[in-house]
Amino acid sequence: MSRALAKLAVPAPRERSLADSAYEQVKASIFDFELLPGDRFSETDIAERLKMSRTPVRDALYRLEREGYLQVHLRVGWSVRPFDFDQFEDFYDLRQILEVASVTRLCDAEERADLDALKATWLVPAADRLTEPMKVAALDEGFHMALVEAAGNPEVARCHREVTERIRVVRRLDFTQAYRIDKTYDEHAQILRAVIRRRTDEAIRLLRSHIEASKAEVRKITLHRLYTARPTK
Template structure:
């Protein structure tokens, strides 16, 4: 039985292989091991990861749908170039969505879904997370929690899509130690303003926080791309 036959005979195994390939290739893009414009074939990925072309093809089409890759029919695949105009637009949309969520939160009588963030962000400096990947995950949880707590499933759905599309550059914000510290300070201020139901202040702090992050990740992305191309 060939690897492709085995994949067809075992849907669960095939799905796990697709997920594995998807995660590996996406991580290569995130870590700049695959650079914008780099070209490769399904066979190359399959050989490197020790799987058949079937899960590779499914994983690559999934990444293509998410905007990370181009498919060149009969001529392989390539990493999509960074579109900074698109990222600027997505960050602007993120501000609109999160501002709307914060205003809804400040009108709610029950903020228990927001209170859960206090043990993470209202902590002394020695208790702060320093690991970049962990800090990025906590940051994402902070923002998605605020939106989810606004109790508008459609707002949350659109916001989740935006977060997914900017994740490739947004996570770079936490590769700089001082940015982790700034995130703790800014999140604490935003959270306290929401808990006091000061909507205008919370929205102002939130938008300033997102704008600063947007500027920082653009700068870091350009630097990382230049360094990767020179190595």
């Protein structure tokens, strides 16, 4: 490739930055239920909404299509990909494998991990618990990622972060139900206490039960629940 063609093949830094921004904003709209499975839109719709040109928007949409969030339709634009519940179950199974291995390593480690931040968040009186669904969903992700990271294997942590992102949308939907918030606080506290006391078998049993309960909630997702979760304008 000539030097001139090589220059053309590499997007300018500003263009890459805009494409990254568009990517993050559209993905956030999916995770925040502003864009629901089946919703259709055009590149122009997104470009106008984000106040960008179509080129970085197109790059962002194709990136999201490669990652499985969107699908492109010949001459009729884009749509949010319908939920693939079989794939979600596979991700939950992988998540469980990674977290059980991490908690086992954490409980068996010679040096105790610093779990003070988790204790300050989850071992609190009922009156001090958060109730806003999106905030609790973010804390829930943080709890599980912190346990995996504390186990000390960066490659497992990286894989776990990727899995966490792929199930984020259905996991957040789980927290639109008030009783799931209370259950999450109770179950996280039990898991955390078992880890602190180095009760490996108990921690694994509680963790598996916790993840299986969340996985079971995914099977109950209905179109009505999705549209109820969409923010009102």
